[in-house]
Amino acid sequence: LGYDTESAQSEVIALVANGGSVDELDNGAEGEIITRATPFYPEQGGQVGDRGVIESEGSRFEVEDTHKPVDGLIVHRGKVVSGSFHTGAEVELLVDHGLRSATRRNHSATHLLHWALRQVVGDTVAQKGSLVGPARLRFDYSGTRSLEAEEIEQIENLVNARVLENTEITTETLPMDEAKARGAIGIFEEKYGDVVRMLTIGPSLELCGGTHAYRTGDIGLFKVLSETGLAAGVRRIEATTGLNALGHLRRVESELTGAAALLKAPASKLRDRVERLLEQQKESQREVERLNRSLMSVDSADLSAQAREVDGARVLGATVELGDAGALREMADQLRDKLAPAVILLGSTSKDGKKALLVCSVSKDLVGRFRAGDIVKAAAMVVGGNGGGRPDFAQAGGPDPSKLGEAVTKVYELVGAA
Structure with a gap:
C-alpha cells in the first residue's frame, strides 16, 4: 500500500x-x-x-x-x-504526509541529480550509494576529483530546468530484460527480480523501488549543499529540495545580512569590504612585526652587555618576554650575529603562560666546539621538557616556565666545561 x-x-x-x-x-x-x-x-x-x-x-x-x-x-x-x-x-x-512528501521530492531529485551528473561529468559516473530522507538527499558516486563551482552550478541548472518543465513522473512494472533494453540504469547494490519497477523522471530512466513525486514540478527548488570526498574514487553530494531548500537559502541570507550589518556595508558589497579588511589586517600585522623587530633590536643592545667571554667565545643566557618561538629565534640570531663568535641561549614563557620556550643559536665557526642541540637539550631538562635541532640552531620546550632562569644559565656551565 x-x-x-x-x-x-x-x-x-x-x-x-x-x-x-x-x-x-x-x-x-x-x-x-x-x-x-x-x-x-x-x-x-x-x-x-x-x-x-x-x-x-x-x-x-x-x-x-x-x-x-x-x-x-x-x-x-x-x-x-x-x-x-x-x-x-x-x-x-x-x-506523516509532510515527511512523506518531502522524502518523495528528495528521492525524485536524486534521480535527476544522477542524470545531471552524467551530463556534466560524463557517462563514467556511477552511483555508489544513496540515502534519501525528508530533510535532504545524499548521493555517492564514482569520481576522482572535486567538482568545480561552475560544474555544481550547471548541475543545479539542469535539475531545476527539468523541475520547471513539470512533466509527469511515470512508473512501469516490466521484465528486467525489457527495462535494460530501454536503457534503464540500475541502483547500486539493489537486488532485482525478473520483474522490475522502472521510473521515468524527465530524461532520467532508472530502476527503483522507492516512493516518488507525481510530477517534476512537485520537487520545487533543488539546491546542492555540499560536494566532498568520501573514499578513494568515491565522492558525495548532499542536496535538498522544496521548502527545505528555501529554508537553507534563508539561513544563508540571514548570515549574509548579519555579516553585512556588522561590517556596515550592503550585502552586495560584502566581499569587497572583507577583502579590504583582510588587506588592512595584513598591513597591521606587518607593522606589528616591524615594531617587534625594533623592540628586539633595543632589547638585544641591552642584553649584549650581559654577554660573558668564555674561552674565545661570547656567551649569553637570558630570559625575555616575547612569548613566541619565531620572535625568540629572530632575537637569538640577531644577538649571535652582533656578538659573533657567540653562543646564545634565550628563554621565554609562552603567551598563555603554560609553557617554557627555549632557543639556542651558535656561530658557525664555533659548532665544532659547541653544539646548539646539546645545549638546548640540557636546558630543556630543567623545565621538564626536551628538544633538539641543528648544530648551529636548536629549540625546545617544557611545561615548567618557572625554572626558565635556571635553565638559561646552563649555557655558561656547558660552554665552560666544553
Whole structure:
C-alpha cells in the first residue's frame, strides 16, 4: 500500500517489546507493531522509513521508524503515547504526509541529480550509494576529483530546468530484460527480480523501488549543499529540495545580512569590504612585526652587555618576554650575529603562560666546539621538557616556565666545561 496511499485500516497481528512477542503494549511502552496491511513504506533501497501514527479507540502509537527485516514483513517501531494496543485490535494507520512528501521530492531529485551528473561529468559516473530522507538527499558516486563551482552550478541548472518543465513522473512494472533494453540504469547494490519497477523522471530512466513525486514540478527548488570526498574514487553530494531548500537559502541570507550589518556595508558589497579588511589586517600585522623587530633590536643592545667571554667565545643566557618561538629565534640570531663568535641561549614563557620556550643559536665557526642541540637539550631538562635541532640552531620546550632562569644559565656551565 505504501506507494499510493498514506492511510489505511488494518488489524494488529503481532506486538513486540524488548525483543520478544507480547499480547499488549501499554501507555509509555516502546515497541513494535505489525499489522496485516500498512501504507507505511519501510527503510530500503537508500530511502528512510515512514513516520506517522497508529490509532485505535483513543489509543495512539507514534511511529518513529518503519523497517522490513525480511521480505513480506513490515514493522512499525515507536512508542505508545496514550491508551494501549493489543493483538487483534482494529487500527487506523496514518503516514506523516509532510515527511512523506518531502522524502518523495528528495528521492525524485536524486534521480535527476544522477542524470545531471552524467551530463556534466560524463557517462563514467556511477552511483555508489544513496540515502534519501525528508530533510535532504545524499548521493555517492564514482569520481576522482572535486567538482568545480561552475560544474555544481550547471548541475543545479539542469535539475531545476527539468523541475520547471513539470512533466509527469511515470512508473512501469516490466521484465528486467525489457527495462535494460530501454536503457534503464540500475541502483547500486539493489537486488532485482525478473520483474522490475522502472521510473521515468524527465530524461532520467532508472530502476527503483522507492516512493516518488507525481510530477517534476512537485520537487520545487533543488539546491546542492555540499560536494566532498568520501573514499578513494568515491565522492558525495548532499542536496535538498522544496521548502527545505528555501529554508537553507534563508539561513544563508540571514548570515549574509548579519555579516553585512556588522561590517556596515550592503550585502552586495560584502566581499569587497572583507577583502579590504583582510588587506588592512595584513598591513597591521606587518607593522606589528616591524615594531617587534625594533623592540628586539633595543632589547638585544641591552642584553649584549650581559654577554660573558668564555674561552674565545661570547656567551649569553637570558630570559625575555616575547612569548613566541619565531620572535625568540629572530632575537637569538640577531644577538649571535652582533656578538659573533657567540653562543646564545634565550628563554621565554609562552603567551598563555603554560609553557617554557627555549632557543639556542651558535656561530658557525664555533659548532665544532659547541653544539646548539646539546645545549638546548640540557636546558630543556630543567623545565621538564626536551628538544633538539641543528648544530648551529636548536629549540625546545617544557611545561615548567618557572625554572626558565635556571635553565638559561646552563649555557655558561656547558660552554665552560666544553
